[in-house]
Amino acid sequence: xxxxxxxSDNLTCGGVAMAESPEAAAGNPDQMHECxxxxxxxxxxxxxEVLCVxxxxxxxxxxxxELMTKDTKKLPSSD
Amino acid sequence: MNIALFLQMAxxxxxxxxxxTHDDRHYSYAELxxxxxxxxxxxxxxxxxxxxxxxxxxxxxxVALMGAAMAGVPYVPLNYRLSEEQLTPxxxxxxxxxxxxxxxxxxYGFNGWTVQSTADFLADSLAGETSEVIWNEDPAxxxxxxxxxxxxxxxxAALLRHEHLVSYILGSVEFMGAMEEEAAxxxxxxxxxxxxxxxxxxxxxxxxxxxxxxxxxxxxxxLCVKExxxxxxxxxxxxxxxIEEMEHSKLDSSALTSMQAIAYGGGKMPVPVIEKALQLxxxxxxxxxxxxxxxxxxxxxxxxxxxxxxxxxxxxxxHARLGSVGxxxxxxxxxxxxxGGKTLGPWEAGEIYVRGxxxxxxxxxxxxLDTDGWFPTRDAGYLDDLGYLFLSGRADDVIVRxxxxxxxxxxxxxxxxHPAILDAAAVGIPSEEWGEAVALAVVLARGQRLSADxxxxxxxxxxxxxxxxxxxxxxxxxxxxxxxxLLRRVVREWFKGEGS
Numbered sequence: 096x097x098x099x100x101x102x103s104d105n106l107t108c109g110g111v112a113m114a115e116s117p118e119a120a121a122g123n124p125d126q127m128h129e130c131x132x133x134x135x136x137x138x139x140x141x142x143x144e145v146l147c148v149x150x151x152x153x154x155x156x157x158x159x160x161e162l163m164t165k166d167t168k169k170l171p172s173s174d
Numbered sequence: 175m176n177i178a179l180f181l182q183m184a185x186x187x188x189x190x191x192x193x194x195t196h197d198d199r200h201y202s203y204a205e206l207x208x209x210x211x212x213x214x215x216x217x218x219x220x221x222x223x224x225x226x227x228x229x230x231x232x233x234x235x236x237v238a239l240m241g242a243a244m245a246g247v248p249y250v251p252l253n254y255r256l257s258e259e260q261l262t263p264x265x266x267x268x269x270x271x272x273x274x275x276x277x278x279x280x281x282y283g284f285n286g287w288t289v290q291s292t293a294d295f296l297a298d299s300l301a302g303e304t305s306e307v308i309w310n311e312d313p314a315x316x317x318x319x320x321x322x323x324x325x326x327x328x329x330x331a332a333l334l335r336h337e338h339l340v341s342y343i344l345g346s347v348e349f350m351g352a353m354e355e356e357a358a359x360x361x362x363x364x365x366x367x368x369x370x371x372x373x374x375x376x377x378x379x380x381x382x383x384x385x386x387x388x389x390x391x392x393x394x395x396x397l398c399v400k401e402x403x404x405x406x407x408x409x410x411x412x413x414x415x416x417i418e419e420m421e422h423s424k425l426d427s428s429a430l431t432s433m434q435a436i437a438y439g440g441g442k443m444p445v446p447v448i449e450k451a452l453q454l455x456x457x458x459x460x461x462x463x464x465x466x467x468x469x470x471x472x473x474x475x476x477x478x479x480x481x482x483x484x485x486x487x488x489x490x491x492x493h494a495r496l497g498s499v500g501x502x503x504x505x506x507x508x509x510x511x512x513x514g515g516k517t518l519g520p521w522e523a524g525e526i527y528v529r530g531x532x533x534x535x536x537x538x539x540x541x542x543l544d545t546d547g548w549f550p551t552r553d554a555g556y557l558d559d560l561g562y563l564f565l566s567g568r569a570d571d572v573i574v575r576x577x578x579x580x581x582x583x584x585x586x587x588x589x590x591x592h593p594a595i596l597d598a599a600a601v602g603i604p605s606e607e608w609g610e611a612v613a614l615a616v617v618l619a620r621g622q623r624l625s626a627d628x629x630x631x632x633x634x635x636x637x638x639x640x641x642x643x644x645x646x647x648x649x650x651x652x653x654x655x656x657x658x659x660l661l662r663r664v665v666r667e668w669f670k671g672e673g674s
Contacts, residue, residue: 132183132349133183133348133350148179148182167348168504169351170503171459171478172347172358172381172435172437172461173437173463173465173472174358174376174472
């Protein structure tokens, strides 16, 4: 996963802190609602936005708040 | 962030989906991703500062673009139509490079260069061991360097960093937004920004790319049918030729049942051409895209529903939008400013300024963005009161007659509507009385007769008298570059010595 618009260590996936080179960790079974590749996840204020680049079981939390998928307006293809 | 992510994600989500078709050969996303990783290793081992491609479209285009991104080396596609004298100074500016060259390009190269034919490069990239490539995530690294077409002087090297291209794609394309059966026919040359954005957009949407290296209307139509093409991007001259070819070969739109969407851009589309296209393909969604190299491609879009409304409604303002390039993308801001830098209101013509995360506005280390991040496009235009943008030409093309700014587009648009006129270009020539006066080059439609006096009378009847030309030349063809841009510099040359 890559992260946009955030300078924080309060972002977790499946209960485990997100890192450049993550170490294997057990995770939190209550935070396993899946993440889907290509989806963008935001908090209620949209101060943080995360693009999922690999699907997985873990779901994203920021400062304890679960991130939700962002609705993006579909534009006509111009290329 | 790195543009290589687009291919990695496509290969992760749909490895077996068809990514590319070229000359009847198909490539999956998994194959393309593996090829880009091998290419990255070749580029890394060559110890070069640039990766350059001097050839027509081929599978080497996405492989070299993505491989260079993974290797952390700027990708510089070059115009294969340039003469040796034009090309040599550009090559000197990208030394040392890993040069992938088509026919005739292998003689190029200097000390420290690696020069390979496109076929050899592809053979090396498509087979063999692959190991994982760890790429640089620096958003400010240069991903692509494009030399501008130089229609007005020495080509400038526009720099597009990963952050600009990633912003453009994430802001305009939905990941895996394409259905498995979708296929985009790509005919724009690889050295054009539209050629770069076509690769990235379609990969991120997981839409198959069908490549047609050299545009030919009959071949374009044949490929549409054969590969069940669902979308395409064309420049205005291509659309004109496609319509001519369909009329000539008595094809109707039922020959193109698979086609769902056609986007166009790269030059000003004459309104009669798009009107005809809308009649010919009633089921196709047409989108007009306006953008520049320096803005990572598209910044405004005229959507399919705007096209339909323009055709269906009698309201003059709605109909006029067919001549508009539409509204800015959600992440892009547009402003019109006068020569003194003052922001203008709706309907007031001036220079178009643009701002947004996809806007680079940078040439080889020199940024032309102002302190607030606005990029002066050098394109002239105006907004209507709903925010639709209309182009009136390059700011440098404005004809200043007796202190009045004339837009060549206004005169050309009128003449394009005339049934006896196929094409027209208005340029300024020196005039002792007025500073500049209007000169006109006209191409008559086949079998049509129209005198200079009749053209003058037609302009006088419809436009203000300052638009009436001093000189009219009849010609068989106007000079366009291969991406549909009118070469006004060449037209001006025709009138050398004709001023007063």
